Amino acid sequence: xxxxxxxxxxxxxxxxxxxxxxxxxxxxxxxxxxxxxxxxxxxxxx
Amino acid sequence: xxxxxxxxxxxxxxxxxxxxxxxxxxxxxxxxxxxxxxxxxxxxxxxxxxxxxxxxxxxxxxxxxxxxxxxxxxxxxxxxxxxxxxxxxxxxxxxxxxxxxxxxxxxxxxxxxxxxxxxxxxxxxxxxxxxxxxxxxxxxxxxxxxxxxxxxxxxxxxxxxxxxxxxxxxxxxxxxxxxxxxxxxxxxxxxxxxxxxxxxxxxxxxxxxxxxxxxxxxxxxxxxxxxxxxxxxxxxxxxxxxxxxxxxxxxxxxx
Numbered sequence: 024x025x026x027x028x029x030x031x032x033x034x035x036x037x038x039x040x041x042x043x044x045x046x047x048x049x050x051x052x053x054x055x056x057x058x059x060x061x062x063x064x065x066x067x068x069x
Numbered sequence: 070x071x072x073x074x075x076x077x078x079x080x081x082x083x084x085x086x087x088x089x090x091x092x093x094x095x096x097x098x099x100x101x102x103x104x105x106x107x108x109x110x111x112x113x114x115x116x117x118x119x120x121x122x123x124x125x126x127x128x129x130x131x132x133x134x135x136x137x138x139x140x141x142x143x144x145x146x147x148x149x150x151x152x153x154x155x156x157x158x159x160x161x162x163x164x165x166x167x168x169x170x171x172x173x174x175x176x177x178x179x180x181x182x183x184x185x186x187x188x189x190x191x192x193x194x195x196x197x198x199x200x201x202x203x204x205x206x207x208x209x210x211x212x213x214x215x216x217x218x219x220x221x222x223x224x225x226x227x228x229x230x231x232x233x234x235x236x237x238x239x240x241x242x243x244x245x246x247x248x249x250x251x252x253x254x255x256x257x258x259x260x261x262x263x264x265x266x267x268x269x270x271x272x273x274x275x276x277x278x279x280x281x282x283x284x285x286x287x288x289x290x291x292x293x294x295x296x297x298x299x300x301x302x303x304x305x306x307x308x309x310x311x312x313x314x315x316x317x318x319x320x321x322x323x324x
Contacts, residue, residue: 027195031134031188032115035141042180042297043104050304057311057320 087166089306090315096303103296110289117282131195138188139267140286141181145213146248148178148294152220153245156238166302168234169309171241172224173301177294179217186210197261205254206262213251216244230309 086095118136125132155171158164189207190200201207220237227233255264267273273280310316 025130025195027131027191028119028133031137031191032119034187034191035137035184038180038184039293042177042293043300045176046297046301046304050300050307053304053308053311054320054323057307057316058324060311061317061321 087164089165089310089313090319092166092306093303093315093319096299096306100296100299100303103292103299107289107292107296110285110292114282114285114287114289117285122279122282128196131192134188134192135266136282136286138185138192139283140290141184141188142210143287144290144294145178145182145185145210146251147291148174148181149213149216149241149245149248151294152178152241153248156241159238160235160242165231165309166306168231168238169302169305170298171238172220172234173298173305175217175220175224175237175241176301177297179214179221181290181294182210182214182217186214202261204261205258206251206260209247209251209254213244213247216240216247220244 085091114136118133122133122136124130152171152174155167155174159167159171186207189210193202194200220241223240224233224237227236254260255262266275267280267283275283307316307319
């Protein structure tokens with residue numbers, strides 16, 4: 024396997040890894056924001 | 070079962086799955102399966118491409134790059150068409166789920182287009198002697214990347230989520246004209262880029278012993294698109310629906 028082949032497959036893996044991780048991070052952030060809002064509303068309820 | 074009742078069942082299924090809480094459950098259920106299939110298919114394809122297929126008699130070892138370059142190039146076009154279809158439905162029938170799905174397509178398509186351009190460039194250096202040339206196929210593929218970036222940018226530039234999705238959907242619809250230009254560039258113009266090697270209809274120029282890893286990688290990238298689309302659309306759906314009771318209940322249930 025040449026350096027060119029290794030570099031090309033590395034690019035493929037890195038880009039797909041980003042494509043997998045980025046929405047998971049976003050989903051976790053949205054879930055945290057919703058959970059925080061629920062806790063805040065529960066704390067301010069009389 | 071009559072044809073009408075089958076059609077009405079399909080429409081009913083789409084309507085039910087398109088509702089935000091149902092879509093969240095649907096995406097949560099099928100995302101791991103799609104990614105699982107994609108990883109297995111691509112691992113098998115990569116093993117075939119790197120370990121079992123013989124080196125090409127002209128290009129040598131570097132021809133193995135084509136096993137990722139070609140499926141990604143196909144996906145760059147396929148995803149744009151999928152995005153344009155969703156965008157059309159979103160614009161005409163104002164279906165919220167289609168707006169979300171269309172916008173979720175853009176970063177995935179951009180990722181596949183970026184891989185296509187970079188791996189093509191890496192293959193081009195030892196084969197053509199240059200990293201880049203303003204060849205019609207390469208240039209139109211670069212324009213495709215700019216169109217994806219434009220859709221993403223426009224969708225993020227407008228605060229009102231629905232207005233943003235509609236504006237970006239319009240750009241996706243206009244931009245789909247570039248898809249046949251990319252595909253037929255090698256036939257319409259005198260290009261450095263090689264013509265079609267693998268055909269859906271008719272004989273392929275690739276020997277059958279070299280074909281199966283390409284099929285595995287193609288199936289893998291298709292399944293990856295499904296997994297990534299569901300995952301991205303699920304995140305966008307939950308973000309849009311954050312104040313709703315079902316979203317709060319879903320977060321509380323998983324906490």
